[in-house]
Amino acid sequence: MLNEFSVIRNFFSKSQFRRKDVMLGIGDDAAVTMVPAGQYLVTTTDTLLEGVHFKQGTDPSAIAHKSIATNLSDLSAMGAEPSWINLSLSIPSADEEWLETFSGKVHELCEYYSIQLIGGDTVKGNLAVTITAQGFVPPDSYLVRNGAKKNDWIFVTGTLGDAAAGLAILNDELACATNSNRLYLTERHHYPSPRVLAGTALRRMASSCLDVSDGLLQDLQHILEASNVGAVVNLDELPVSKALGETVSELERALELACYGGDDYELLFTVPEEHRVSVESAMSSYNIQCTRIGQITGATNKMELRLRGQSYRFDEVNKGYKHF
């Protein structure tokens, strides 16, 4: 059985991606790093628990991916460029094979995103992963939730509902006709892609931004409340993947997944008309799918859903992810 020191040494401090702004990484009481002159530091923390955020027996590679992706997604929603992560890992035992796979994915993602794992903690307990991610943003260009103004356009990156459909498939609540669709949707659940490039591209152009983790409508409501505005959402415009469209043929069910499904980690943001074309061409030049799904209104906190020009209501309300 390994002790904490060999866990850190064997799996997390070896052969890792190194940045020049890390003076002292893993192995001391704390890490010492340097934020570039004139930039602000952006910090976020997210915890994933077995049985809550991922099923027992989930591939450690998917757990590592999702833990890092959710945090980088939060940084992206601020327009920040990620730099370093801290990892606190609670594991029932120091299972070497599990740790090898988990840490391998951590190192792979660090290299992919040019970020460095600078520290953390390993404790013995139920499986849980807490990541704290840090990054930078130039002053006055970070993206907030409370800046949406009347008439701003509402955009979302990528497609909606895939991760929720993937989870439903894994839970045997949704049947999937083809293996490729099954794979696509479950991978969207296990391996979400943080929109790092989109986030930095939106600096100074988006009037508000967040990432869709709890479901489109619930997350849009956060923007409305923070900004003291309302919104019209055109359900006809919601971007749905080919795989989701083929798997869920009933319109109401597809809309529910797109509106209430969590864990897509797409960016939801608002853009004043003056920046609309710039945003659309920036996204297009980065090959990032980006769809205008509605518009901000002056009707405080009020959200109107429209389908084929008519007001639309779901049978039940408040289907977003509940934490408690």
Next chain:
Amino acid sequence: MLNEFSVIRNFFSKSQFRRKDVMLGIGDDAAVTMVPAGQYLVTTTDTLLEGVHFKQGTDPSAIAHKSIATNLSDLSAMGAEPSWINLSLSIPSADEEWLETFSGKVHELCEYYSIQLIGGDTVKGNLAVTITAQGFVPPDSYLVRNGAKKNDWIFVTGTLGDAAAGLAILNDELACATNSNRLYLTERHHYPSPRVLAGTALRRMASSCLDVSDGLLQDLQHILEASNVGAVVNLDELPVSKALGETVSELERALELACYGGDDYELLFTVPEEHRVSVESAMSSYNIQCTRIGQITGATNKMELRLRGQSYRFDEVNKGYKHF
């Protein structure tokens, strides 16, 4: 039942201590802060789990205190000045009374240490607290583990073994004759004091430093391995509190607690002879007890214990805290 948003709003974002270098605190996807020009950022993460780091039923005030103190202790061991914390809280249910007490202590400590809670996460699960603490240190004055040199003096702040004795009392493994000693020792277990002032005072003077969390000898071994040196420790010199001395009369047992007891969060550091007097007077001027307990030798990784001038061996070895 409260949901995540009201937990954050009700307990953690209200009436909190605010710093001018926090551009955006709790409530968005991430926090935005400013590291002072010319300073390095220092970051550390620690997780405390119920049943591992604290007993079931522990006062939420003690859990909050210990979670923050262990992290500030790590920053202190780097010579850093603490600035901000992130809190990830896993709780089985949103018990308002528990949260009121826990968050009250978080706010109290933030105010006491002039730090701000800038973000976090709340999830539903077994009770666990992960804190990420951040702070600053001037370049080239942070304290590391690998700088101890032959002939440097070994010092420790405060007294050793109290927290372990407190835990033994709570576990009914140690009897305590007086209520005041019982209170003193159990409080040392529940409410450790991070040595923030001592840490910053040691900048540029200590050749190595860490905080005693796993037990004196195990932590000293980390310095020896990192610095590639050895040490002589004079057990006669180990600082033991009056309460511990009165509670544990048998010498071998008292020494064991002082050498192997964890969770004291005192600073263990080495000082070259040229800085010895400066360190002793700095500590004295801050009223911080500070004891010279041994000396660094050239015998790589070898630790010699001495009692009354003779080499000493404990009956069993390797009694430090095991994480797995």
